[in-house]
Amino acid sequence: MMLSQLFLPVLAVAAVSPIVDVDYAKYLGTARAGGVTDWLGIRYAAPPIGELRFAAPQDPLPEEGIQMADQHGLICLSTPGDPNSTTTSEDCLFLDVYAPSAANTSSKLPVYFFIQGGGFATNSNPNYNGTGLIEASDMNIVVVNFNYRVGSFGFLASQEVATQASLNNGLKDQRKAMQWVQKYIRRFGGDPDHVVVGGDSAGGASITYHLTAHGGRDDGLFHAVASESQTFATLFTAEQSQWEYDNLVIRAGCTGASDTLACLRSLTTAEFQVVNIQTAYPGAQYAALYMYGPTLDGDLIPDYTYHLFEQGKFIRVPSIFGDVTNEGTIFVYNTTNTIGDSDSFIQAQFPSITLEQLATINSMYPVTNDSFPATPTAGKYWRQGSNAYGEIRYICPGIYISGALVQAGVTESWNYHYDVEDPEQVAEGLGVPHTVEINAIWGPQYVSGQAPVSYFTTNAGVVPVMQGYWTSFIRTFNPNTYRYSGSAEWGTWAKQGYQRVLIQGNGTAMETVQADQQARCAYLSSIGLQLRQ
Template identity: 50%
Template sequence: MLAPRLLVPIFLFSIAEAVEETVDVGYSVYKGQALPNGVSQWLGIRYAAPPLGQLRFAPPQDPPHTEGVQDATQHGKYCLGTGRSPTDTDTSEDCLFLDVQAPTSATAGSKLPVFLYIQGGGFSLNSNPNTNASGLIVNSGHGIVVVSLNYRVGPYGFMTDSDKILPNNGLRDQRKVLEWVQRHIVQFGGDPSHVTLGGSSAGAASVTFHLAANNGTDHGFFHAAIAESPSFASTLTVTQSQYMYTQFATRVGCVGRDNLACMRNKTAVELQTSNFNIPLPGASKPPNYMWLPVLDREFVQDFSYRVFQKGNFVKVPTIYGDDNNGGTKFAPKDTATLQQSNNYVLDQYPDLTLNMLGQINEMYPNPNNSCPAIGCYWRHASNVYQEARYMCPGMYVSSVVTKYGQNAWVYRWNVEDPDQMASGLGVPHTVELAALWGADYFPDPPASYRSGQINANASSAMQHYWLNFIKYYNPNGRPVDSTSNYTKWEAWADNAQSRLTFQTGGLTEMIPVDSGLKRRCEFWSTNGIALTM
């Protein structure tokens, strides 16, 4: 593969026309800063009222009006996470902030494409806060605007009951940002009619939920979608999730008639002390992630497999994809027997039947021949989890998007970092984020992704396709650039399922999906509704 080339800027402006560092968004005036690399940023913009007091566990409300100029040069604190220290000073319950990064040369009339990115964290934490999109913007030829956000997670964003708390407030926080972009992004040089919604892991699951929100009602919030390692988990109804509310209220000492008022009067430290996972109904151990969107028959109308099966989603071009070893971060490394592996999978999907588990064991032979030994079934459990939760759902959604007349592109990230390979992780969940944002802009990237190392070109390759998609809704550009040194990314087709595979060293190639993976994914899509996925 030849050296990467920068994409040609699609807008050029004089500095005299540039957006001012001080921007009035109606309810507040924010002063950001211009960086030496030609990128300006406004950090810690409040997009909703602080979710405190009576607004704890409530839908997001409009941000308050403020007097004077608000400093927008520091990130806002990110949201309290399940299982995290009650005294973590980087987090706060007052966390509903977003960041905007844009070319310094942009004007309010630039109408630049917008990339609205939702971070992951299993709906239990904000796992990638303080996104730095400077490298992506520079490599776009200073031709895009990027928005990133915090949203409530754990019980603060996803606890509900049958009466007092509206479900899925964490998703409603995200919806608030989608609405904010439509109202205000033009003042930062962005085009509200050209928005690509993206996310990773739970952020990619969020993208999928927004595609299907309110039975696929298209509010014009976004016009293309990117989902990196989208997660399909067990989805409970509001009634089924009541036990989480009851257990949490009991742990924090709020029983009796006024239990919600009691919880709203507790300090965040008191709540955090009791903020940990418990088993799902029918499971023996807590799942990797417990606080998840629930089936409320309003925002989340149906199980994801069924809502897409029915065609009840926003029809836009999509990119979906996953990492080669997306389960290794999650399955217990000490898994030593087939029974332990089955129990782990059952704890994540308690509706699995004994017959289904038997079929799973037939489809997923143990790749480790060192048994009996501690950890010899780690990869067995990992392989089942990765395909059930991430890889197969993404391929299924892509097939349905194609069926309903939109182009879909599917990728596989197989860029091997020597340290991760030596540790046994392989190519783990969401490792491509370091390539998306660039190793110089991402906290603690794999060493091989840094400049001058073996996988440095992987970032150039990924950014090439992602920027084309953000600009043109086509990862190959518009029209397809026949002079490009990059592999042409063929759109997904059910009769010829092929994925763009990112390989070690930044190489790319189209590789057909093998028959074994097709068969396993057919099992998950066939049984997905029964498993409440």
């Protein structure tokens, strides 16, 4: 009897070296001793190379024989990036699936579909292991994570790209992976009618784009969302982005080509990466942290994010949004020593900001170092700039969305404030930095980066708390149903209450957003459209 005959239909018997048929290929996963089976490096789209560079994702190509799904696919190329990198590739559209080994095609387990962050410039959370979340769910969920195109490969914009290729391909990759889940996740034991989309940073921003995609059109791709450190960045149209394309063409030596896009496509990956750098937005002092990103295309992204939420043009689903205490510290240069340094940083990220708006922001965020130790080389205005940037881009958008959801009738809307301090990060002046909570959600041993040491020691107790909230939400669309014993009941965001859960190293409790933060966010949201957010 052939090996494939032993394991078809999928997972009908004990999951030992399970083979899953996804029509275009058969993938052989690995059953782990702890009761979780993983399939690594599954193609969900055709390689976006050659003529498919800058094109919308296409269906995966048929593959003969059984494919070994025991290694992660290479992650997508970054901007900027190393031309000689061995860990990245243009051929990068792969996903991983983790499922309880006892699951079968009738299990209909809730699915957690995770969108990694990286500022739309890099895949910064690749290859997270879903085992910890599955174990925390009492073996009752399926986890999917994946790569998507970023930087110029995913978000190059111009008239040439709009007419001859495709805009917003990184987001389209994400939707292609969601469509894959709808078509195939049942074969891994998952329920395509119960998909929770999670994401951090740019992944959290992606969630807002999918909620508002096509003006809030519901394509049935997901049924709840859990967004960590959502971000409202500057949005440009293809016409407003022409400068970035023209500069790339110049650097690539393609100015004399009759078809400049074809010339860019003809470059080898290494040749492209040599000229794939970031430059300043027009009018800015220096390059933004992340030059390429989603584009106002009048279709997938029909308007600014603030405007779409204000108008109620979003899918109404149970939602979690939230942030850490010090969202800005890892971004603002710690050498920021003057108000001019601080203003230049803010302007580099939001080039349409006015002098009057900067002056108002400066008055709202006076220089201070209280409870924010600085390293010997840190500048006097590092905290001021960090506080301002953290609220402009992350915290206030999350507060705004939570309010917009409730105003639109979404009663199942939760918000969190994560304030778990790691001693080393506090000593470095970082406070509780951007997306640090991801270590507690996945489990510090299951992330691909280096988790803070305290998450294995003094802060280890926050891991079951966060995993309890998250897996409960994944399973029931409510973070309280299976929350960890002793953790606070997480109340919903009230129309007049600004209520969120406070998560600290010594426990959890509900809190009201402080009045001064409410006031700052009210102002920052009021200028959001002018900042093109």
